[in-house]
Structures are given as structure tokens and as C-alpha cells.
Amino acid sequence: MKKATIFFLAAVVLQVLILLGVPARKAYTRATGRDVVLKVAPVDPYSILSGYYVILGYDISRPADFPNAPKFEPDEVIYAIVEQQAEGVWKPVAMERELPKNLPANRIAIRGRWNEWRINYGIEEFYIPEGKRDVIADDLRKNPTDARVDVKVDAQGNAALLRLRIQDRVYE
Amino acid sequence: MTPNKSSSFRAALKQELPAWTQEGIVTEDAAQRITTLYELDKLSKESSSLLAAVIFTLGGLLLGGGVISFVAANWEAIPTFAKVVLLLVLLLAFHLGGYWLWHQKGWSRLGHALVFTGSLVFGANIGLMAQIFHVSGEWYGAFGAWALGSLVMAYAARSWITGLLALVTATTWFQGISHEHPSAWMMIVPLLFAALFLPLAWQLRSRVLYVASYAGITFMLCSFAAERYGSGKYVLITMIVGGFVAWAAGEFHRVKNLRPEFGNPTAALGILILGSSAYIWSFHWWWRDRGWASSSSDVASPTFYWAIPTLIIALIGLALVVLVIQQLNAAGERRLLIFGISVASAILILCALIGGANRGDMALLTISVNFAALIIAAVAIAIGIMDERRLAFWTGTLFTMLLILSRFLEYETSLLTKSAAFTLCGIAMIAAGIAYENHLRRKEAIV
Numbered sequence: 085m086k087k088a089t090i091f092f093l094a095a096v097v098l099q100v101l102i103l104l105g106v107p108a109r110k111a112y113t114r115a116t117g118r119d120v121v122l123k124v125a126p127v128d129p130y131s132i133l134s135g136y137y138v139i140l141g142y143d144i145s146r147p148a149d150f151p152n153a154p155k156f157e158p159d160e161v162i163y164a165i166v167e168q169q170a171e172g173v174w175k176p177v178a179m180e181r182e183l184p185k186n187l188p189a190n191r192i193a194i195r196g197r198w199n200e201w202r203i204n205y206g207i208e209e210f211y212i213p214e215g216k217r218d219v220i221a222d223d224l225r226k227n228p229t230d231a232r233v234d235v236k237v238d239a240q241g242n243a244a245l246l247r248l249r250i251q252d253r254v255y256e
Numbered sequence: 257m258t259p260n261k262s263s264s265f266r267a268a269l270k271q272e273l274p275a276w277t278q279e280g281i282v283t284e285d286a287a288q289r290i291t292t293l294y295e296l297d298k299l300s301k302e303s304s305s306l307l308a309a310v311i312f313t314l315g316g317l318l319l320g321g322g323v324i325s326f327v328a329a330n331w332e333a334i335p336t337f338a339k340v341v342l343l344l345v346l347l348l349a350f351h352l353g354g355y356w357l358w359h360q361k362g363w364s365r366l367g368h369a370l371v372f373t374g375s376l377v378f379g380a381n382i383g384l385m386a387q388i389f390h391v392s393g394e395w396y397g398a399f400g401a402w403a404l405g406s407l408v409m410a411y412a413a414r415s416w417i418t419g420l421l422a423l424v425t426a427t428t429w430f431q432g433i434s435h436e437h438p439s440a441w442m443m444i445v446p447l448l449f450a451a452l453f454l455p456l457a458w459q460l461r462s463r464v465l466y467v468a469s470y471a472g473i474t475f476m477l478c479s480f481a482a483e484r485y486g487s488g489k490y491v492l493i494t495m496i497v498g499g500f501v502a503w504a505a506g507e508f509h510r511v512k513n514l515r516p517e518f519g520n521p522t523a524a525l526g527i528l529i530l531g532s533s534a535y536i537w538s539f540h541w542w543w544r545d546r547g548w549a550s551s552s553s554d555v556a557s558p559t560f561y562w563a564i565p566t567l568i569i570a571l572i573g574l575a576l577v578v579l580v581i582q583q584l585n586a587a588g589e590r591r592l593l594i595f596g597i598s599v600a601s602a603i604l605i606l607c608a609l610i611g612g613a614n615r616g617d618m619a620l621l622t623i624s625v626n627f628a629a630l631i632i633a634a635v636a637i638a639i640g641i642m643d644e645r646r647l648a649f650w651t652g653t654l655f656t657m658l659l660i661l662s663r664f665l666e667y668e669t670s671l672l673t674k675s676a677a678f679t680l681c682g683i684a685m686i687a688a689g690i691a692y693e694n695h696l697r698r699k700e701a702i703v
Contacts, residue, residue, distance in 0.1 A: 088414075089359070095412035096351045099378045099405040100344060106382055106401065107389035114389075137387075204392070211387035245390040 113244035117236030118192060120166065120174050122207075124231035124248070137209045138220060140233065140248075143176060144194065145202045150179040156198035163193040163241055164203065173232065183241055195241030207235055207245040216255065223250045270296045312366045313417070316373030320350065320380075339388050343381045350374030355413070372417045375406045379425065396432025399425045407452060416462035423453055423465070427472050431479060438484045443565040446476040458515060467521045470505070474498030474529060477566065489612025492537060493605055497566050499529030500601040501573035507594065508576045511583045524648070527636055530597070531655055534604060534629035538659060539666055543611050543621040589642060596635045600628040629659055644696060653688050657681045 125141040144164045147153035156162065163183055166174035168190045177191065184193050196203040210233070212220050224231060227250050234246040248255045269290065277287045291297060323346055334342070351374040358367025379402040385391070386398065403426035410419035426449055434442045450473050457466035477498060481490035503526025510519030536542075577594060584590050603624050610616040633655040640649020664677040 088412075089355075091412045092351075092355055095405075095409045096348065098408050099347060099351075099375075102401050102405050103344065103347065103378065103381050103385055106385040106398075107391055110389040110391055206392045207390070209390060209392040211390055 109242060110244040113238040113242045114236050114246070117238040117242075117244060120168075120192060120194070120235050120237050120243075121172050122166070122233050122235060123173050123175075124233060137211045138224065138248075140208055140210055140231075141202065142205075142207075142233075144196070144205070145208075147179070147198075147203065149176050151177070153179050154181070158198065158200050160198045162196050162198060162203060164196055164205070165191055165193050167191045192237050193241045194237055194243050205243050207233065207243045210245060210248055210255075212255065220248070220250075220255055223253065227251060266294050266296060269294055309365050309369065312369035313372060316350070316354075316369045317376065320346070320373050320377045336388060340385070343384055347374060347377055347381055350377050351409075368413075368415055368417070371409070371413050371415055372421070375409050375418050375421055378402065378405050378409075379421075394432065394436060396429050396436070399429040399432065403429050407456075410456060411459075414460055416457070416460045416465045419453065419456050419460065419462065419465045420468055423449075423468055423472050426453075427476055430476050434476075434480050434483055438480075440484070442484070443477070443480060446473045446480070447565050447568065449473055449476070457518075461515065461517070463518055463521050466518050467502075467525050470498070470502040470522060470525055471529075474502070477569075488542075489608045492533060492608040492612075494566055495529060495533040496601050496604045496608070497570045497573065499526045499533060500597070501569050501576070502526035502529060503597055504573045504576035504580065507580045511580045511590075520643075520645070523639075527597075527632060527651075530601065530604075531629065531632045531636070531651075534600070534625055534632055535655070535659065535662075537604070537607070538622070538626045538629050538662065540618060540622040543607075543616075543618045543625075546611060546614055589638075593635050593638055593642075596631045596638075600631040600635075603628040603631075626659065626663070630656065633659065641692070641695060644699060646692075646696075649692050650689075653685060657685055 122142045122144065125143055125145060143149050144166060147156070150164070160181075163180045164176055165178040165180060165184065165187065167177045168174050174192070180193065183195070187193060194205055196205040230251050232249045234249065236244045236246060238244075246256070273282070273287050273290060273296070276282045277284060282290070350370050354367045354370025354372075354374060356367070357363040357370065361367070379398075382398045382401055386393070403422050406418055406422035406425060409415070410422050430442075430445055430449075434445075450469065453469040453472070454466065457463075457469055474495065477494045478491050481494045482488075503523050506519050506521070506523025506526055508519075509515050509517075509522060577598060581591060581594060584594075607616075607621050607624050607628075611621045633652045636648050636652030636655065638652075639645060640647070640652060660677065660681055664674050669677075
């Protein structure tokens with residue numbers, strides 16, 4: 085095989101690797117993580133849609149919802165400890181600066197980053213297909229307190245968004 | 257003399273050469289030398305028109321868009337794994353199909369267009385992959401990944417248009433990351449891009465990519481200067497240095513006969529950047545109010561970091577000028593042009609430094625910048641006359657008129673004065689045009 089062809093094939097392989105690299109961490113979290121259900125905070129009805137995705141906030145996004153929230157530096161990494169409740173939803177119970185070890189079975193740590201006005205966990209952007217955009221936006225407007233998300237959380241605390249549920253309707 | 261390597265000229269030459277050899281107009285040996293000089297054996301079997309390339313590329317884009325739309329229409333019904341496989345198959349189909357047509361079947365334009373479309377599909381796929389897995393992140397990260405994949409592909413496939421795509425996406429990535437993280441070391445990134453894109457353009461003999469690289473790098477440095485320091489003086493100095501280096505590089509190519517086809521467009525870009533910077537700053541209110549002079553209060557780091565890459569490219573520009581001057585021992589007129597551009601650039605930089613430090617008289621600074629702008633216009637006119645390039649001549653003439661008319665409109669002058677200025681400018685332009693065309697005719701008659 086000619087050198088130029090090998091070089092070309094290597095460039096194609098690089099593009100494939102980059103493409104696979106984009107969702108690699110999320111795919112790993114999806115494959116190895118534990119199921120967690122989080123309550124979606126009411127969304128501003130006037131800015132629900134941003135392009136092709138919905139911006140979601142959670143009750144773990146606001147430091148005020150944690151009993152022991154410290155002061156953060158910009159871009160500081162934190163771990164939100166959530167606990168499974170009887171109804172299945174996981175609620176915030178504590179916040180740590182290091183990944184805690186030996187948590188009880190009904191608790192898990194989710195890795196987030198303080199961005200000066202809220203904590204981001206990498207699960208804030210929910211992409212939706214064009215045909216469903218208005219349906220989901222309407223559903224969120226009409227039922228602001230009934231939205232939940234199913235996420236997976238891996239051993240390092242990274243979270244991956246699976247689906248959005250509003251009452252008995254499921255959006256993936 | 258610079259050989260005309262436009263594909264239409266080469267195609268015509270290739271068509272005529274056998275007949276000339278047969279008629280005895282050129283010898284077999286001369287025909288062979290012409291073939292080598294103009295690389296006629298590398299001409300594609302296909303139509304050489306740009307239109308064909310554009311049509312093939314548009315066709316490829318529509319094909320890719322059609323497939324992606326078809327997939328998107330059935331998006332929800334497709335399982336995640338199948339979606340990923342579909343995106344990868346689409347990418348491979350464009351790249352491998354294009355390469356096969358290009359190198360195995362001799363359809364170089366169509367193949368090239370498909371490989372380029374493959375890199376566009378690659379960019380779209382990055383967005384789709386992020387959507388499938390709900391990947392959150394900064395928007396510019398996708399452009400960085402796109403730029404990296406496209407740049408490597410441009411080198412591997414020897415595709416100038418993929419290189420151009422990489423340049424555009426890399427510039428977009430830089431805008432995003434330097435806005436979010438305006439740390440001083442970011443100034444090095446445009447220099448790194450220069451080291452990546454200019455050799456690519458050189459290797460591919462692509463004038464478009466070469467000139468676009470200079471323009472892109474100057475734009476990156478300027479926008480970063482604005483972002484990081486929030487001060488107009490750094491933007492102006494960076495623009496001048498960028499334009500000066502582009503112009504010096506163009507002269508270097510032309511005089512040293514190294515990729516001489518890069519010479520004129522690169523020098524033209526340099527003059528365009530210098531001219532437009534001088535024009536923008538030729539209005540007196542820039543030098544009266546000077547709100548642009550001070551840096552943003554929230555930027556505390558020393559400007560020293562900013563100066564390093566700008567100084568490096570300025571030194572490169574000066575080194576190129578020295579090399580050009582050494583080559584031009586006898587040609588006094590050309591030296592005068594080089595002197596003119598160097599003086600104009602120096603005046604503009606000095607005005608930015610003095611005016612930016614809230615010093616210097618407004619009138620003197622305004623007059624100096626206008627004087628520099630007139631030198632740049634004069635150089636363009638002189639190039640038009642010396643090298644018989646109409647575009648340079650008319651750009652210089654129009655620029656001069658624009659400067660004069662702007663001054664008459666800028667200051668409160670009576671309608672009668674304005675009328676006289678417009679009339680004189682019109683007469684001067686017509687007279688200059690007649691004189692120039694006569695000059696060209698006389699030269700043609702001598703030849």
C-alpha cells in the first residue's frame with residue numbers, strides 16, 4: 085500500500101476516534117453507573133428551549149439546597165451527596181470537596197463544578213429531536229414540578245443523562 | 257517572470273502544445289520543458305473549470321444533507337447503537353468513496369469534493385454524537401475537535417479546501433476558548449496555527465489557503481488583543497504588524513522566486529489590512545476621545561505577554577524585509593516601495609503607542625495617520641504602474657479618493673467646498689485612468 089494511502093487511512097481513523105471520543109465518558113458512565121432519579125427544578129417558562137436542547141436545573145444545582153454548602157471558588161469541583169427517598173427520587177443531603185468513600189448503599193456522590201451562579205453536573209443539556217421540541221416545552225410549562233430525569237452515576241461520580249420523564253410521559 | 261499557473265491557462269496550453277510541436281513552432285525539448293514548468297502532466301482528465309468543482313462540492317453537500325435528514329426524520333425509532341453505526345458508516349462512505357474516485361478512477365475533482373464533504377459530515381457528526389449521549393460542554397470544544405480532524409485530513413488528502421475548513425473551525429474554536437479563558441499564553445496559539453497552516457498551504461501550492469491563513473492569524477491576534485486587554489491600541493498595533501508581515505512575505509515570495517505565485521495575493525492582503533487599519537483610524541474623533549486607549553479595568557496582567565508574539569511576528573516581518581532589500585541591489589524603485597510601506601507601518605504603530613498613552617496632539621496624530629494612509633495608497637498605485645496590475649492601480653486610486661472625500665464629509669465644510677472636492681476627485685480619477693491605460697498601451701506597443 086502506498087504511503088499516501090496509509091496516511092489518508094490514518095486521518096480517517098483519527099476522525100473516527102475523535103467521533104467516538106465525544107461520547108466516550110458518557111457511554112462509560114451509562115455502561116457502568118448506578119441508576120439515580122433526580123427532580124428537575126421548575127424551568128423558566130420563557131427560556132425553556134435553547135436551540136435544540138432544554139436547559140434543565142435540579143434541586144442539587146443550588147448550593148442553598150445543601151445543609152453544609154461551603155463557599156466555592158470559580159470552577160471548583162464539588163461532590164453532591166444525594167440519598168434515595170421512599171418515592172424513588174434522590175435528594176441532596178450533603179456536599180463534599182473530595183470524592184467520599186464508603187457511602188451507604190442509599191447514597192451516592194455526583195461530581196459537579198461551580199460556575200459562579202450554579203453547580204453544573206454535565207447533565208443540564210437535554211437534546212430533543214426537532215419534531216418533539218414544542219411538545220416537551222409545552223409539557224414542561226404546564227407541569228413545572230412533575231419533571232424527573234433518569235441518570236447513571238459512575239464510581240468517579242460522573243453523571244450521564246438518560247431520559248426525561250414528565251408524569252407518565254417519557255422523552256429520550 | 258512568474259509563470260501563469262491558472263488551471264484554465266494550463267489546460268489551454270496542454271491542448272495547444274501537441275499542435276505547436278507538430279508545426280515546428282516549438283521543439284520537442286522545449287515542449288517537455290513547458291510541460292514540466294507548468295506541470296501539465298498533473299492536469300486532471302476532468303473539466304478544469306471552477307464551476308465543476310463547485311457543483312461537485314454542492315452535490316456532495318446535498319447528498320450528505322439528504323442522508324442526515326433521512327436519518328434525522330427517523331431518529332427516535334433508531335436504537336442508540338444503530339445511530340452511532342450510521343454516523344460512522346456515513347463518514348467512511350464519503351472519505352473512502354471520495355479517495356477511491358480520486359486516486360483509483362481519476363475523478364480527482366469529484367473525489368476531492370467528496371473527501372471535503374466527508375470532513376463536513378465529520379463536523380455534523382460531532383454535534384449529533386453529543387446529542388445522542390446528551391453531552392454537555394462548551395460549544396467551542398466541538399469546533400476544536402472538528403478543526404483537529406479536518407487539519408490532519410487536509411494534510412493526508414492534500415486538500416486545500418479541507419485545510420480552509422480546518423482554518424475556519426480553528427479560528428472559531430480560538431474565539432470561544434480565548435473568550436472563556438483569556439489567559440496570556442493563548443497569544444501563542446495563533447503562532448502555532450501559523451506553523452500548522454502555512455506549511456500546508458505551501459505544500460499544496462494553494463494561494464487561497466496561504467492568504468486565508470495570514471488573514472485568519474491576524475484576525476485571531478487582533479480579536480484576542482481586544483478580548484484580553486480591551487484596548488484599541490493593541491488591536492491597532494496587532495493589525496499593523498499582521499498587515500506588515502503579510503506584505504513583507506508577499507514581497508519575499510516575489511523577489512526570491514520562492515512559490516512566486518503566493519507573492520501578489522499575500523502582498524495585496526498585507527496592503528489591504530494596512531490600508532483598512534489606516535482608514536479606520538484616519539478619523540479625527542479616534543484621537544480626540546480616546547476611550548479606546550485604556551485597558552479594561554478587570555485585566556490586571558502585564559502587557560508584556562501580549563508583546564511577545566506580536567514582537568516575534570514583527571521581527572519575522574523585518575527579517576523578510578531585510579532579505580528582500582538584499583535581493584534588490586539595483587532596483588531603486590522597488591526599494592522605495594518597501595521604504596514607503598515600512599515608514600507607513602512605523603507611523604501607524606507610533607501613533608497607536610503615543611495616542612494610546614493619552615499623549616500627543618490630536619491634530620498631529622490625525623494628520624500622521626492620514627499621511628501614512630496616503631503612502632499606502634501611493635504604494636498600491638506605484639505597484640499598479642510598475643507591475644502593470646490594474647487592480648492594484650485602481651485600489652490605490654479609489655483609496656486616495658475615499659480618504660479625500662471622507663475628510664470633506666468628516667469636517668464641517670460648505671456645500672460649495674464639498675461640491676468642488678467631489679468634482680476635482682472625479683476629474684482626477686478619470687485623468688488618472690486615462691493616463692494609466694495609455695501607459696499600459698505604450699508598454700504593450702513596446703513589447
